[in-house]
Amino acid sequence: MRSDDSFFNAVYEVTLQVPFGRVTTYGAIAKAIGSPGASRTVGWALNNCHTMGIFIPAHRVVNRNGILTGKHHFRHPDLMQELLESEGIKVEDDRIVNFEKLFWDPCSNLI
DNA sequence: GGTGTGACAATGG
DNA sequence: GCCATTGCCACAC
Secondary structure (H helix, E strand, O other): OOOOHHHHHHHHHHHHOOOOOOEEEHHHHHHHOOOOOOHHHHHHHHHHHHHHOOOOOHHHEEOOOOEOHHHHHOOOHHHHHHHHHHOOOOEEOOEEOOHHHHEOOHHHHOO
16 A cells, blocks of 8 residues: 555545446456556555555446356345445346446546 | 456457 | 457456
């Protein structure tokens, strides 16, 4: 930390800016922060987010297939689906329903 | 400074 | 159309 947390911070910023009831992908976030190939590192950053002691709506972040890959990394595996359903997003078989419609591109909606 | 890993993505068979 | 492999970038040891 404190070395190049700009990358991590960028990931958190984008993730926090995901609108209510919307979801995005690791690749989209990576691209939005200027590293389209760092999709894996995005997940890494989110994993460190809880290590830092801050909360990130990672439940809105899924892989390009719309699958809740990292749900198991939450405090409770079901919490991810709970939050998504609470936002009006339907999750079936750990997958986002109407993922294409709910997909939010930070690069297009960035302020 | 090199190696391994990590919640992915894209391509090939 | 699905399974397996490689590639990306950044961080931890």
